[in-house]
Amino acid sequence: MAQTTANRELVVFTDRDFCISGDTLWLKAYVPKELQRYGNIVHLQLESQTGNLIASRAVKCNNTQAEGFIAVPDSLQTGLYFVHAFFNAQRSNGVLKCTGRSVYVYNRFEEAIERLPVVEDKAAVVTPESADNQIDIDLEDKNYRRRDEVKGSINTGDNEFVYMVASARIIEPFSHKNSGFMRFGMKDRNTGIPPFPEEDGVLISGSLSNRETGDAANSLVLLTVTGNETYFDYYYPDSTGLFHFFLPDARGNANLILQPLAVGDKQFDIKLTPNFMSAVEQLKFDSTFVNPKQAEIIENSIKGTFFNKLFRGVSIRSKDDFEMPNPYGMPFYGQPDNHIVPELFIDLPNFKEISRELLIGFQYRDRNDEVTFRMLDYGQDRFFDTEPLRLINGIPVFKNSFFQDLQSTDIASIDLVKSERIFGDLRFKGVLMVSLNDKSNSWLAQQPNVFQLKVPCIEFPKQANYNPIAEGRTQPDTRWQFLNEVVDSNEKWPFSFQLSDVKGDLEIKVEAITKSGKLYRTSKIISVQ
Structure with a gap:
């Protein structure tokens, strides 16, 4: 009844x-x-x-x-x-x-x-x-x-x-x-949005396509929430190119960085799906x-x-x-082995000098105008044979040229992880995280396959003001x-x-x-x- x-x-x-x-x-x-x-x-x-x-x-x-x-x-x-x-x-x-x-x-x-x-x-x-x-x-x-x-x-x-x-x-x-x-x-x-119960968070859905052909793509999509250097997530789109992310306890307008991993010069397009009935x-x-x-x-x-x-x-x-609290309680890559604050040391003119003077267990190689990074694997007492996960303000970076001209006065802190770390089914051969004093991320402008989107999340509580103005x-x-x-x-x-x-x-x-x-x-x- x-x-x-x-x-x-x-x-x-x-x-x-x-x-x-x-x-x-x-x-x-x-x-x-x-x-x-x-x-x-x-x-x-x-x-x-x-x-x-x-x-x-x-x-x-x-x-x-x-x-x-x-x-x-x-x-x-x-x-x-x-x-x-x-x-x-x-x-x-x-x-x-x-x-x-x-x-x-x-x-x-x-x-x-x-x-x-x-x-x-x-x-x-x-x-x-x-x-x-x-x-x-x-x-x-x-x-x-x-x-x-x-x-x-x-x-x-x-x-x-x-x-x-x-x-x-x-x-x-x-x-x-x-x-x-x-x-x-x-x-x-919008049949692509799953009937997911949103509990203290919002679901973000979208689609990935090949820019040249317009066909659906299923390359791995990385998500970073700027303003929260510790939040990172990823999604493998389905055959129709659909992907979904859940942002826990996210309030206000979130700045999202979405990055599909490209092979070669392939270009992608990303389109978010509005959630409405x-x-x-x-x-x-x-x-x-x-x-x-x-x-x-x-x-x-x-x-x-x-x-x-x-x-x-x-x-x-x-x-x-x-506002978005850190859901992990620590950086998503775990506790770093070294945390370096450059302002405590002498000013250095570029990242090559910074790596030589301050980053123990980190190798900066410059050969034939190509820069490569290698991280020491503490467990094996040798350097990894592939590059570490590189982050600037929490955003994955795949071009080492972004680091070359960084001076120590540009950098707030550097984290080094000198071991293999696992996040879901992703594997990182060490981690280099550089946090800049400038959080505007202007260095991302005009970069291919990097999509910066502003997305409204849970609204901050507000109350209507029906009272007369104070001036009387x-x-x-x-x-x-x-x-x-x-x-x-x-x-x-x-x-x-x-x-x-x-x-x-x-x-x-x-x-x-x-x-x-x-x-x-x-x-x-x-x-x-």
């Missing part, structure tokens, strides 16, 4: 019914316990009417809740868009069901909006049932003016709700009427005229967003922050959103927020879901004069 009545769908809540291009759309997702076997990484995505992926985020869920944001592109066209969520491991389920949201986007450069699309497939629209008898929104006052403080409480009493979200916003009539919850049937459009069937849409009153409010909201950014700044800035009443306040929080299951949940300079009808709303997946809603509308 419990199996049949439990909800098995992710349910997405948005902090608004519409947004302006360039805005930040804040999302919350209810994660039923029955779905937590799929991992703890939820993918949130924004999709167009035609099924094209606009933007996506990977967020870590906490028990039954996941929350994050989507930065709406500044150039996004006016129209109707859809937000939904999924676990990567749900790809094996065939058609995936999710309760998401429709959201209108108004392009901030558009002078006049006359017509907008509406969903014609009413069967896809989910209308929440009334929760007026179960949830009470109690306000201290009845009349409000601009910049007043709204105080009240949400009384939930004894009910069956497992998740509730309270929000408050000025109503934009068109989106308020025509947007809302929608039930999506989604399907994996798309609607199984395209919805049917109609378009309707926007009446003059609605058009005026939309125009005012666009202007208000401009002033909000002018005085408050951008709420989410694009950052290159990245000396600057205009054009906020439209004031509240978006998960309601505690306590019988009485207090809330408060300060209104802005925007006049109009304000809706304070509570949306709730039961264990069986039924949606409920109650709201209270006040007039801001």
Whole structure:
């Protein structure tokens, strides 16, 4: 009985019914316990009417809740868009069901909006049932003016709700009427991505091909995560050229270096596969005229967003922050036999002098304009007959010319491993690791078969800021959103927020879901004069 009545769908809540291009759309997702076997990484995505992926985020869920944001592109066209969520491991389920949201986007450069699309497939629209008898929104006052403080409480009493979200916003009539919850049937459009349960990490998938012929290639692909000199991995692509890497505990935007091992002058191409799900069937849409009153409010909201950014700044800035703890507890090649810090010694002009003076057990050979390296094998008291694994800032290097002109002042440290080391089924005849003071890795520019890619991983936790600016009443306040929080299951949940300079009808709303997946809603509308 419990199996049949439990909800098995992710349910997405948005902090608004519409947004302006360039805005930040804040999302919350209810994660039923029955779905937590799929991992703890939820993918949130924004999709167009035609099924094209606009933007996506990977967020870590906490028990039954996941929350994050989507930065709406500044150039996004006016129209109707859809937000939904999924676990990567749900790809094996065939058609995936999710309760998401429709959201209108108004392009901030558009002078006049006359017509907008509406969903014609009413069967896809989910209308929440009334929760007026179960949830009470109690306000201290009845009349409000601009910049007043709204105080009240949400009384939930004894009910069956497992998740509730309270929000408050000025109503934009068109989106308020025509947007809302929608039930999506989604399907994996990228069949090459395996249904891997992402637990505290993200899966990166891609394909390798021969640049000249375009055919799939299966040469070994090496992965290095820059900014983390100890992380290294590899993958043997299958016959179709597909490869996959899992990045544990990677947060923020990762800089990846992918290197297919080439024989001779063979050139490769690498293409990463975006991780998203798309609607199984395209919805049917109609378009309707926007009446003059609605058009005026939309125009005012666009202007208000401009002033909000002018005085408050951008709420989410694009950052290159990245964190990824060392999963090995040591360098992937093990503890080095020697760790040399050149700044403790006399300055040396090139790597040949550095190897002679500082690197005991390392051999630098320069014959016929060709440089070769050899590492001493401590176990056999002889030098290996092949070159060691060479690394600069943790990145494998296959041309010794990169080392020749390095001065001791360029180098932070050098690690030497003077024995055979095994990583998976790879075998290294010693290891030379050079860590530079300069971590930009500009020396990789224009190198063949070296692909530098920026990949978003787990999003850093961030919270929306709905509060007025600290300067107070000396600057205009054009906020439209004031509240978006998960309601505690306590019988009485207090809330408060300060209104802005925007006049109009304000809706304070509570949306709730039961264990069986039924949606409920109650709201209270006040007039801001």
